[in-house]
Amino acid sequence: MRIPVKAVGAATALLLSAPAFAGWEPTKPVEIVVAAGAGGASDQMARMMQAAIQKNNLMKQPMVVSLKGGASGAEALMYMKSSEGDPNKVLIAYSLIYMLPLSAKIPFNWRELTPVSVIALDQFVLWDNSAGPKTVKEFVDAAKAASSPFKMGGTGSKREDHVLTVFLEQKTGAKFSYLPYKSGGEAATQLVGNHTEANVNNPSENLEVWRAGQVRPLCVFDKERISYTSKVTDTQSWADIPTCKEQGVDVQYLMLRAMFLPGKVTAEQQAFYVELFHKVTQTAEYKDYMEKQALKPIFLTGKDMVQFLEEDDATNKALMTEAGFVAK
């Protein structure tokens, strides 16, 4: 397994490094800013890109991961905002760029940053303990019949997980107590330890406990099933998880993973990073990571990206408003 991966990586590197481009290049180590804690999905992705760039020599300067997860990620947003004109900082963003300004009134607008590219879409799955109900229907019935509301674990308050929980309540009529933990990892172990009845973690956050047979995926919040068909556990692959819609609960949500530079950088600098992350998406490390963590591959840049962001922003705003999470 190791040799082919390395060989592919080396080959890609060779191909990609061939056309030497004459534009701008970083002169200092590049900081990749993570708006979440250590070990979370964003951090894992940043480290994957750091390794992919270093192993394939995609950039002369080293890349360092800088964790700015304070204040539920608001720290990273403010840090990017205050770094105007600095081309040595890249933010790895997710839906918090729409949600935090709404829920906590953080003075931040993603339009003030320079968009580079959307590099992936992350899924959400409804999970329960492997000793719990086996299907969405059984789960919903059990939740309705329970004397005290089922506990739903998630990351942070008034964010993706919380929004999904509210919509799950609306569509099923069941009631949940939402418990906001500090990270998806914590939400995963709390489910395994039976301290909560369910969570709506990203695939990567529950992958290991699923493989250990401690949790069960009930359904995925997307229009279609996840495309990866190689076995993850002894019996199941990501593609075997039904969509929530198939199971009669029409709730859909996908989360962007996108790269941004601070505001007021030059077009040349922006072009360098568009090229860099395009190369990253071609590496074996990236492809391997996407499959393992069940992410949806996508690469958007320029006008396409801005259009995507505007639409995504509108969707998120509508969801947040409907859930009642927008601060007055």
Added chain:
Amino acid sequence: MEALGLLLHGFAVLLTGKTLVLMMVGLVLGIFVGVLPGLGGPNGVAILLPLTFTMDPTSAIVMLSCIYWGALFGGAITSILFNIPGEAWSVATTFDGYPMAQQGRAAEALTAAFTSSFVGSLVAVLLITFLAPMISSFALKFGPPEFFAVYLLTFCSFVGLGREAKHKTVISMSLGLLLAGVGMDTVSGNLRMTFGSADLLRGINFLVAVIGLFGISEILLTMEERLALRGHAASISLRVVLGVWKDLPKYWVTLLRSSFIGCWLGITPGGAIAASFMGYNLAKRFAKEPESFGKGRIEGVFAPETAAHASGTSALLPMLALGIPGSGTAAILLGGLMVWGLNPGPLLFVEHKDFVWGLIASMYLGNVVGLVLVLTTVPIFASILRVPFAAVAPMIVVSCAIGAYAIQNAMFDIWLMLGFGIVGYVFKKIGIPLAPFTLALVLGNRAEDAFRLSMIGSGGNLGVFWSNGLVGSITTLAIVLLFWPVIDGLLARVGWTTRTRATSP
């Protein structure tokens, strides 16, 4: 016995020239980052992580974990010599370590710190080796009520067992809790006490506060009293080391108690800090002359260091087995594991035996090599005290500032550190203890979150803290400790006496 076989296999994996060299390099780098206040383990490991990308996973993790061990050892050095804790859990070491250094017993204190670190880690590694599968299932029993009960126990043991005036402890703790609330509240998702400032969004960083409270305030006090570091030239020789070791058996109860507390709290996330404080307080409580603590008692170094390292080491267990990092450094190591495609979780022990047992074997080796390394370098570190204060003080202030800045790359934190320096100075002048303040600052948030999550889960019923044997006994113990002075008095009245009373004439 299977564990033993696997462990021997682990040693076989490690005992190659290359790995041993990496181990030494890692330890030296670790001690170096540990000595610089604020730089500490997490930053050191984070900076050096990319260096290891090209290595194979086992070599890489051995080197990184040796940086971690080195930083753990190194953290004690500044605590003892300059009253500046390098890591959060070194705070309790300053209580008696620094007075010892002032009395010219720096070498003795350093030897005691290193030796007890070694003992604590060793007990924890033995525990990991033989009880790994059992302990990971114990850690899973911890939900919000259990976490809250443990934090409550730590707070209560501070109030009930502390020797300082109770009201001053409570004042200090309340101020800490207040400041811990600054920033984003995870449970409601709202901002608190930020007053529109972007710098206050992320809250008050514990290490920034500690560097100011302990380091800067100490410099201010020294300047006021006389322009000299109060430590005297520390002469260290093999005799001092052997002298401390000879007395070691006398303190077996303290060592054992602290190791136990450390291991127990280490496997619950964030436990190392609580462990060091609790180890110190209990040692003080059960000592024959509790009033001599805080004035340079060697037991006051043994107790917190043993507990901190037992828990620092056992904190790696939940990281490997569950993917929950028990400390900041463990969190960075966790990130490292993922880069090499090793996903911490229940299956790691099954699917990557070579790696896991190689790591555990490296804990044994790294500790032994680390102990020898730090002991031989003690003279160099202790000799810093011989340099005139006028030359050392600016260097300490500068390295404090660098440390405070490096934590979050924020200029604001340097001002915050200076502010805390003044607060620390005032507290020391009016006799308010600093320890409860720092404890509340670091655990306040987690305790609050745990409490509120418990309340959401139980629908507001306080009975949840007695809902099962585990949480019930911890909560009850916490309340007993809180009212310990009262209970102790009542027991004495009905003819029961505790050890402390029995020995006083």
